[in-house]
Amino acid sequence: MAAYQKLYQSGELEERIRRAWAMLESCHLCPRRCGVNRLSGEKGMCRTATEAVVSSYGPHFGEEAPLVGTGGSGTIFFTNCNLRCMFCQNYTISQLGQGRVTSKGEIARMMLSLQQRGCHNINLVTPTHVVPHILEALLVAAGLGLSLPLVYNCGGYESVETLNLLDGIVDIYMPDMKYSDERNARRFSGVKDYPAVNRAAVKEMHRQVGDLELDQRGIARRGLLIRHLILPNGIAGTEGVVRFLAREVSTNTYLNVMAQYYPANRAFKIPLLSHPLMREEFQQAVNLAKEHGLERLDGIRPRSLARLI
Numbered sequence: 001m002a003a004y005q006k007l008y009q010s011g012e013l014e015e016r017i018r019r020a021w022a023m024l025e026s027c028h029l030c031p032r033r034c035g036v037n038r039l040s041g042e043k044g045m046c047r048t049a050t051e052a053v054v055s056s057y058g059p060h061f062g063e064e065a066p067l068v069g070t071g072g073s074g075t076i077f078f079t080n081c082n083l084r085c086m087f088c089q090n091y092t093i094s095q096l097g098q099g100r101v102t103s104k105g106e107i108a109r110m111m112l113s114l115q116q117r118g119c120h121n122i123n124l125v126t127p128t129h130v131v132p133h134i135l136e137a138l139l140v141a142a143g144l145g146l147s148l149p150l151v152y153n154c155g156g157y158e159s160v161e162t163l164n165l166l167d168g169i170v171d172i173y174m175p176d177m178k179y180s181d182e183r184n185a186r187r188f189s190g191v192k193d194y195p196a197v198n199r200a201a202v203k204e205m206h207r208q209v210g211d212l213e214l215d216q217r218g219i220a221r222r223g224l225l226i227r228h229l230i231l232p233n234g235i236a237g238t239e240g241v242v243r244f245l246a247r248e249v250s251t252n253t254y255l256n257v258m259a260q261y262y263p264a265n266r267a268f269k270i271p272l273l274s275h276p277l278m279r280e281e282f283q284q285a286v287n288l289a290k291e292h293g294l295e296r297l298d299g300i301r302p303r304s305l306a307r308l309i
């Protein structure tokens, strides 16, 4: 049984929806705390008011193995983002607004279609700024038989207050841990307090769902899965990230050490980010994770490493 089904049956899901929409009146859905009234059409950093925009949806076979299984991960890509990463590989969606306004009924139908097509989960990509919309769609879909686990696949800049609304609803949290240095976060993602906010969010996520649990087929049922994209020149601050996970979360954390960096978006203009990742940089990051006792590492399969120089 997916986590949200109990809340659906008890009526609590409707109460969470009401509270989520109320947060948009002076928007503090995420730690940007723009304070704009999204209910009256104002837009903050995420450039989203009352309507959700979706770029695409469908089974995805390029996600982490425990999400993909044999049927794929059922991704729904939401347009816009609360971060402004200069190297974002999806910047046409996250920063240029590529997508289509999509109603809660349409999002619910997408969820049900992904279930019918045999996906193992509903993978909500960049969901932070559209939590109320997602919860409304979930209410419709749950009433029509949705039972797949929900994956909250986010950039990791999340407010604990909003995460509390998702307690008992999200089964699998998959946040990024992008930086352990505030200056780098400010310079390359346009956000001032990323490490502290990100760590508080990761701890809350782990409190809710624990370490990643797999079923007999190796498919994720519930838990925390961290993504850490290795950036050139040590910009991601891997040592700080893995130390935090090992000491303050769990050495049993499932960690995807991501090797797929390449210069995209505005990264070409920044010498520190303008070249692909080197094999030694990636290997050093993996070694650091192992030295800190983290052994559940994804991303170190030969396929992921093929592009490294």
Ligand code: SF4
Pocket (backbone or CB within 6 Å): 027, 028, 029, 030, 031, 032, 033, 034, 035, 036, 043, 044, 045, 046, 047, 048, 081, 082, 128, 129
């Ligand atoms: S969700 Fe959007 S408008 Fe609301 S605080 Fe975050 S960036 Fe600002």
